[in-house]
Each structure stands twice: as structure tokens, then as C-alpha cells.
Amino acid sequence: MILVLTPNPALDVTYEVAGPVPVHGEQRVQRVRTVAGGKGVNVARVLAALGESSVLVGPVGGASGEELVGLLDGADGDAAGGSDGSDVHGTAQHGVVEQAWTRVAGATRRTVTVVDPEGATGFYEPGPLLSPEERDRVLAGVRERAQGADVVVISGSLAPGMTGEDVSALVAELRGAGLPVVVDTSGPALLDAARAGASVLKPNLGEVRAATGIDDPIAACRSLIALGAGAVLCSLGPEGMLAVTADAALRAAPPRALSGNPTGAGDASVAAASRALACGEGLADLLRSAVAVSASAVTRPVAGEIDRALAQELRGAITVEQVPSGPTVPSAPCSTAPTSPTDPTAPMPPSHPLEQP
Numbered sequence: 001m002i003l004v005l006t007p008n009p010a011l012d013v014t015y016e017v018a019g020p021v022p023v024h025g026e027q028r029v030q031r032v033r034t035v036a037g038g039k040g041v042n043v044a045r046v047l048a049a050l051g052e053s054s055v056l057v058g059p060v061g062g063a064s065g066e067e068l069v070g071l072l073d074g075a076d077g078d079a080a081g082g083s084d085g086s087d088v089h090g091t092a093q094h095g096v097v098e099q100a101w102t103r104v105a106g107a108t109r110r111t112v113t114v115v116d117p118e119g120a121t122g123f124y125e126p127g128p129l130l131s132p133e134e135r136d137r138v139l140a141g142v143r144e145r146a147q148g149a150d151v152v153v154i155s156g157s158l159a160p161g162m163t164g165e166d167v168s169a170l171v172a173e174l175r176g177a178g179l180p181v182v183v184d185t186s187g188p189a190l191l192d193a194a195r196a197g198a199s200v201l202k203p204n205l206g207e208v209r210a211a212t213g214i215d216d217p218i219a220a221c222r223s224l225i226a227l228g229a230g231a232v233l234c235s236l237g238p239e240g241m242l243a244v245t246a247d248a249a250l251r252a253a254p255p256r257a258l259s260g261n262p263t264g265a266g267d268a269s270v271a272a273a274s275r276a277l278a279c280g281e282g283l284a285d286l287l288r289s290a291v292a293v294s295a296s297a298v299t300r301p302v303a304g305e306i307d308r309a310l311a312q313e314l315r316g317a318i319t320v321e322q323v324p325s326g327p328t329v330p331s332a333p334c335s336t337a338p339t340s341p342t343d344p345t346a347p348m349p350p351s352h353p354l355e356q357p
Contacts, residue, residue: 002047002274003149005039005142006058006166007126008159009101009111011068014261014302015318020116024204027114033302036071037111039156039184039267045304046271046293052278053096055149057141059159061128062107072099088126102141104134115261115301122263134278138162139170146174150278154193155184155270164189170198182274184266185212194227200277202270204235217242218249218323231283233273233290235266241294242323243287249324252287254295255317264303269294283286291318 016031031291035043044054062069104132106128113122130138146152152174154167167189175197183193184202190211194201201224205217214220221232221244240253272293276286292315294305 001046001149001276002046002052002054002151002153003142003145004040004054004056004153004155005195006038006056006156007138007154007162008037008157009036009041009058009060009065009068010125010127011035011064011071011107011108012037012111013110013228015112015114015222016112016301017116020118021114021121034067034071035302035304036068037303039067039270040153041072042264042267042304043153043155043184043271043274046268046297047275047304048095049306049308050271050275050293051095052271052275053098055098055100055145057100057293058102059128059130059134059139059147060101060104061104064102064110064216065103065108069099069101069107071098071335078218085231088231093136097323100141100145102134102138104128104130104138106130113303117170120263124157127157127159129161132161135166136200137161141218142170143173146177146179151180151182151274151329153182153270153274155182155267157185158189164192168192168196171198175199180277181227182277183355191227194224194229197228197230201229201231201235202233202235202266202273204266205237208232208234209273218244221249222246233269233287235294237271239261241269241287241291243290245283248283249322250284250287250320251323252318252320253290254292254314255319260296260298261301262298264297264300264305265294266308267269267303268297288315288318288320291315298335 004294014033015029017027017029021027044056047054049059064272066332108124109127111124113120127187134252171181171193180199182200183198186207190203208220209215212223217234221234224232232244243250269290273286276289290309293306295314329349
């Protein structure tokens with residue numbers, strides 16, 4: 001089972017329009033889709049499509065939160081109640097997604113994505129402000145459910161009231177217990193997760209550059225590894241993906257160009273990577289799976305969906321190549337970015353599963 005923390009879940013609304021959206025203009029919407037969203041929710045939905053079971057944790061609240069829970073209940077067949085009052089759904093062909101949310105007073109946020117033939121534009125609400133008591137209950141729920149997990153995923157932006165230091169402390173605790181942890185976040189929280197010893201970090205190119213202040217992709221990834229991360233999986237958009245460790249840098253790309261909605265591609269790659277980690281795959285196979293599943297997600301109209309047959313086809317055609325790189329970059333270049341009180345010189349948690357490719 002893979003435990004997925006979504007710190008800031010959302011109702012994802014997608015508008016499909018016929019042409020480019022004019023600035024300060026009007027556009028008729030051809031189709032509207034509303035699905036349960038937030039990056040971690042998308043990860044869990046892709047895991048289910050890949051046949052992997054997961055448990056969703058995080059804060060939900062208000063009418064929008066209840067709508068999110070109901071949409072997940074009806075997403076993949078019959079719903080059934082868990083023995084602890086949680087909600088479980090799945091089918092024989094899909095993995096099971098169990099919902100174990102923490103109820104909070106504020107309303108779950110909404111996101112709106114407008115998809116036209118040239119691409120997608122997103123609008124994202126900030127999410128509910130968590131009280132200290134609500135934040136502590138969310139984190140306690142992660143610790144409780146992590147006891148039965150093979151991998152823990154922390155994916156998405158942080159709800160107001162939750163900090164990068166909260167994530168860092170949680171990652172360090174989970175790693176200290178021997179659990180692999182995959183983190184997909186950005187900004188200072190990305191650096192905090194690296195210092196805490198996350199097994200795999202999953203930024204895109206813009207995020208890793210912004211967090212580290214380093215333009216070269218491999219050097220930027222290596223700076224996160226120097227802080228304590230085990231591996232960095234860095235999305236390069238249509239050009240594919242990098243997988244970087246302290247002693248290896250690999251690159252892979254889809255064998256052909258695919259068009260569609262790219263908003264869920266990163267979440268699909270996190271799902272594929274966490275599943276590969278749970279299965280004990282090496283770095284090259286993990287990268288190959290992440291690229292294939294991510295590319296298949298682009299062809300789907302909404303985030304959280306994949307074309308499994310296409311992913312399998314692509315995976316067989318993807319070539320993983322080694323990228324020549326210089327020596328490991330020390331942690332000093334990150335000193336210009338916001339810092340964390342976490343001590344980067346503290347002893348590392350148990351060895352990372354992907355230290356060897």
C-alpha cells in the first residue's frame with residue numbers, strides 16, 4: 001500500500017474551449033468536467049489505474065470537501081465503507097483508493113483549468129487556513145497510517161497553516177522509521193524535504209532552478225542531493241525527464257510527441273515512481289516507467305487519468321541514456337534560497353533505496 005498525503009486537496013474544474021482564450025474577452029465552454037483533485041489525489045487515482053492500492057490523507061472541509069469525497073467514492077465502481085469509518089473504492093481491474101481524510105473547518109479549495117487547442121491555463125485558490133490543532137491532527141493521521149505503508153508520497157502545495165518545517169520533520173521521522181518517501185513540492189519546502197532525507201524529490205525544471213538558484217539541471221538536482229535527498233526526478237516537459245543521484249545522471253524521453261492536457265503529467269510520474277519504488281525497481285526502470293506513464297497522461301482530458309495501454313507501449317520504446325556530468329555540487333549554492341532550521345549536517349536517515357542505479 002502507498003500512503004499519499006495531499007496537504008491541499010481541491011475540486012478540479014476543467015473547461016474545454018474551441019480556440020485560444022482572449023485576454024479580457026469571452027469564450028464559450030464546450031465541456032465542463034469536475035473531479036476530485038489536488039496533486040496527491042491525482043497520484044492516488046493514477047496508482048489505482050496502475051493496479052496499486054493507496055490511502056489518501058490530508059485536510060478536507062466544507063461542501064466542496066464533501067463533494068470531493070463523493071466524487072472519489074463514485075470514481076471507480078462501487079463504494080464501500082472502511083472498518084474505521086473511512087471510504088474505500090476500487091474495482092477488480094483497479095487498485096483500491098481508501099479515503100482517510102482529516103475534517104477541518106475551512107472549505108476545500110477549487111482549481112480551474114482552461115484547455116484550448118494550444119495548451120492549458122490554470123487558476124488555483126489558496127485553500128483553507130489550518131489551525132495549529134487541525135495541522136497537528138493531519139500530521140498525526142499520516143503517522144498512524146504510515147505504519148502499514150510500503151512508500152509514503154507527499155504531493156502538492158501546502159495548505160495555509162502548514163509549513164515546510166512541518167513537512168521536513170515528517171519526512172525525517174518517516175525516513176528514520178525506514179520508509180521510502182517521495183516528495184513533490186516546490187520552493188522552500190523542496191529544500192526542507194531534501195535536508196530531511198527524502199528518498200525521491202520530483203520537481204520540474206522551473207521548480208528546481210527556482211529553489212536552488214542553479215541554472216544547469218543536473219547541477220541543480222545534485223545540490224538537492226548534497227543537502228540529503230536520495231534521488232531527484234526532474235521533469236523537462238516535452239523533452240522528457242532526468243533521474244539524478246549522487247553518482248548517476250540518466251535521461252529519457254517519450255519516443256514520439258504527444259499533444260493534449262499536460263496538467264496531470266507530473267502527478268502521473270510521481271505515481272509511477274512511487275509504484276516502482278514499492279516494487280524495488282532500479283533507477284533506470286523507475287525513470288522509464290515515470291516517463292511512459294507521464295506521457296500517457298497528456299492524452300487524457302483531465303489530471304489523474306492515464307492511458308494504461310499507451311503507457312505500456314511507450315515504456316517498451318523508451319531508451320534511457322546516461323548523461324555526462326561533473327562532480328557533485330556542494331550545498332553552498334542553495335544558501336541564497338530560503339533556509340530551514342533543519343541541520344543539513346545531521347546524520348542521514350537509513351540508506352536510500354535508489355543510491356545505486
